[in-house]
Amino acid sequence: MNYRHGYHAGNFADVVKHIALVAILQHLKKKDAAFxxxxxxxxxxxxxxxGEEAGKTGEAKSGIARLSGLSGPMPEALATYLSLARQTHAYPGSPLIAAQLLRNQDRLTAIxxxxxxxxxxxxVLAPFRGAAAENAxxxxxSLKLLPPPARRGLVLMDPPFESPGEFAALARGVREAYAKFATGILLAWYPVKSEAEAKAFTGEVLSGGIAKALVIDTRITAPEGRLGRAGLLVVNPPYGLAAAIQDAARVVANRLEAAITVQWVAGSE
Ligand SMILES: C[S@@+](CC[C@H](N)C(=O)[O-])C[C@H]1O[C@@H](n2cnc3c(N)ncnc32)[C@H](O)[C@@H]1O
Known part of the structure; x- marks a missing residue:
């Protein structure tokens, strides 16, 4: 376990992943029912x-740093993401973003x-009443915790991809999570080093009988040896999510000089 996210925090992949996370949570908050x-x-x-880790790679410079001058009216998910990032006085990771968006009735378990x-x-999570951290x-x-008592919500799977078996483990993780929580929204992040590997991964997940899913694909021109492309698989994307992400992605793609596509890979709206 050598991976430290500090080297990559706030990079292009984090920006898109965290905007998708915010968009999903904003959707869940449209109903009063707990999630x-x-x-x-x-x-x-x-x-x-x-800090030292971020300084070594400078990845945030081609990510969140490029959004620093944005102001004025903007898509809701982007506006909320930026306001959370600006309030944090550091870059917020996924559990802190989620914790900040919880209402009294909602719960977060971060593993x-x-x-x-x-x-x-x-x-970091101690100040948030509805949030718990677990060392496991x-x-x-997460399989043990599914389905959650609220019966609605999100499972985010964002492993480090430091071992060759991670694609298989993630595909199995998403399928098993779906088997226990078929109405839940599942969000899985993966690096795209080859189109074939990415397609094999989504194919493997979808062969588990998932009827609705979309893929958000982000590419930048990265320096030699650095990751320049990443994918997000969203299982059970709620109605309107694709459009909400697309709206935010248009602005972000401009700033990051990225190509971001949102595409249905199973079913449609
Ligand atoms: C890509 S980072 C997570 C970033 C975070 N989701 C975010 O968006 O801010 C992956 C994390 O998984 C942790 N990790 C590695 N193996 C794990 C495992 N088997 N179970 C839980 N966490 C693990 C690593 O220590 C690392 O902090």
């Missing part, structure tokens, strides 16, 4: 972009395996 968020690979929750990252996560294996623990 649950399960973040299986949560990270530490808050990243100092002026992180690395002991040092977990210790920070626990402190994200795939195994």
């Amino acid at each position: 649950a968020v399960l973040d299986s690979h949560a990270g530490r929750g808050r990243y100092d972009l002026g 992180e395996k690395h002991p040092e990252e977990f210790a920070i996560l626990k402190d 294996d994200g795939y195994a623990r």
Whole structure:
């Protein structure tokens, strides 16, 4: 477990992933009924972009830093994401973004395996009554927690991809989560190093009988040796989500000089 998200926090992939996360939570908040968020690979929750790790890669410079001058009217998911990022005085990871958007009735369980990252996560989430951090294996623990008592919500799976078996583990994780929580929204992040590998992954997930899913694909021109393309698979995207993400993506793509596509891979609206 050498991966530290601090080296990548606020990069192009984080920006798009976190805007999708905000858009999903905004959708869930349209109804008063409680929802649950399960973040299986949560990270530490808050990243100092002026710190050593971020400084070494400079990835945030081609990500969140490019959005710093944005102001005025903008798509709702983007506006909320930026206001959370600006309030944090550091870059907020997925569990902190989710925690900040919870209402009294909603719950977040954020799972992180690395002991040092977990210790920070626990402190970061401590002020939020509805949020809990757990030190465990994200795939195994999230399955135990599904379906959530609220019976509506989101499972985010964002593993580090430091081992060759991660695509298979993530595909199995999403399928097993779907089997236990077929009405839930599932959001899975993956690096795209080859089109064939990405297609094989989505194909493997969808062969589990999932009827509605979309893929958000983001590409930038990255320096040699750095990741330049990432995907997000959204299972059970709620009505209007594709449009909400597309609206935000248009603005972000301009600023990041990225190509962002939102495409249905199973079913449609
Ligand atoms: C890509 S980062 C998560 C970033 C976070 N979701 C965000 O968007 O801010 C992946 C995290 O998973 C953790 N991790 C690695 N293996 C794990 C496992 N088996 N279960 C849970 N967490 C794990 C790593 O320590 C790392 O913090």
